[in-house]
Amino acid sequence: MSRIGKKPVAVPAGVTANLDGNLVKVKGAKGELSFLAPEDVTVTLENGAITVTPRTETKRARAMWGMSRSQVANLIDGVTKGYEKKLEITGVGYKAAVAGKVLKLSLGYSHDVDYEIPTGIAITTPKPTEILVTGVDKQRVGQTAAEIRDFRGPEPYQGKGVRYSGEFIFRKEGKKK
Numbered sequence: 001m002s003r004i005g006k007k008p009v010a011v012p013a014g015v016t017a018n019l020d021g022n023l024v025k026v027k028g029a030k031g032e033l034s035f036l037a038p039e040d041v042t043v044t045l046e047n048g049a050i051t052v053t054p055r056t057e058t059k060r061a062r063a064m065w066g067m068s069r070s071q072v073a074n075l076i077d078g079v080t081k082g083y084e085k086k087l088e089i090t091g092v093g094y095k096a097a098v099a100g101k102v103l104k105l106s107l108g109y110s111h112d113v114d115y116e117i118p119t120g121i122a123i124t125t126p127k128p129t130e131i132l133v134t135g136v137d138k139q140r141v142g143q144t145a146a147e148i149r150d151f152r153g154p155e156p157y158q159g160k161g162v163r164y165s166g167e168f169i170f171r172k173e174g175k176k177k
Contacts (some may be wrong), residue, residue: 005065008049009073012080019045024072028079031120031136035071040064043072078136085145087131091160094152095128103131107152107162115151118144131162 011017015028022037037043037052040061044051052069054061077083089096095106103123105113117123121135121144131148135141145164154161156172163169 003066005052005054005062005069007069008051009069009076010049011045011076015076015079017045017050017076019043019050024050024075026072026075026079028076030079030082033075033078033136035068035075037068037071038064041068043068074138078138082134082136083138083141084132084134085141086165087133087145087148087162088165089129089131089162090154091152091158094160094162096125096131097128098123098125103148105148105151105162108160109152113151115148 011026015026017027018025022039022041022043023034024037024043025034026032040055040058041064042053042055044053050072052065052072054065089105089107091108093106094108097104098117101117103115103117103125105115107113118140120137121133121140123144124132124134126132133141133145133148135144149162149164152161154163154167154169156170157174159169159171
């Protein structure tokens with residue numbers, strides 16, 4: 001039994017939720033999102049809460065039950081509060097700046113890395129060594145942050161690179177004479 005799936009997702013004031021079969025559409029102050037639930041689950045809207053129940057007792061239906069409930073909860077959190085990921089840049093001369101719809105990264109390569117900012121995502125640089133990725137869709141915010149981090153991931157010897165804020169990088173000892 002899914003402990004996550006059992007809990008109904010409350011729809012707060014200021015948020016409108018619509019169901020069209022298994023398509024859940026949520027609209028709030030920050031934007032509009034939708035999620036198509038798998039055929040293994042049934043989604044219902046009653047008494048200001050969205051409930052997800054499995055159609056059968058198969059292993060796949062139970063797996064989709066908790067996942068679908070989490071996706072619906074993420075939609076509601078996204079349109080009310082939004083999501084953000086903070087990235088830190090460590091290294092001499094490493095920096096970032098936003099120019100229009102492009103994030104310019106200086107990461108120690110012979111050229112600057114230009115990253116086209118996707119639609120629905122806002123990227124700001126409060127400091128040259130800090131990147132803030134915000135948006136309403138949790139998956140897209142996380143994917144964008146992961147793509148930026150992949151340009152120069154943190155390396156274990158000197159700790160240089162792009163890392164998530166608060167991420168622990170296991171440091172290795174260098175060569176000994």
